[in-house]
Amino acid sequence: MRSFYNTGKLLWFPLMRNPSKESYRHDPNRKTLRLEYGPHVRFLPAALAAELTGVSVKTVYKWIAGTHPIDARTRQVLYTRALGLLPDDRWTRWHIDEQGRLTAPNGWSFHPDELLGLSYIKQLNGELQADVARLTVENRMLREALDHAQANRLPGNVVAFPSPTKKPGRNRVKGPTP
Structure with missing residues (x-):
């Protein structure tokens, strides 16, 4: 199976409103925003980066040129929406794959x-x-x-007998019968 990361396609998962119909292959002659986190690398067109972060395309071109740094919150949004990474440190090495499944560091996905x-x-x-x-x-x-x-319990060789008691109404005198 070919790795999704080698196809050059943009990762889409349910956080994006609408998946783009356009193919996003890296073109060295086209100005793109390089987004890198560990082994995850994507080249985003300026329009798509602007759409994902909610800023203008002009601001994205300033990021590409290096005249304006990307603030930490915007970088987290890009990591989450474009790379499928989760921003909390407790989710280190977890990501959302191309089918929208949460993938664990051991390769299991949910x-x-x-x-x-x-x-x-x-x-x-x-x-x-x-x-x-x-x-x-x-x-x-x-x-x-x-x-x-x-x-x-009583020992095994002893048999318990009921104690003799007189029952009421049975007090008859034994003797000659009339």
């Missing part, structure tokens, strides 16, 4: 619906852990009751 499924699985896991805790307590109580019953 579609938004799959991430929603993970939250459902997490909820089910919490319910299962609560059930396990409840059953553990119940098991402990049953074991204690069983241990108590075994401690109070």
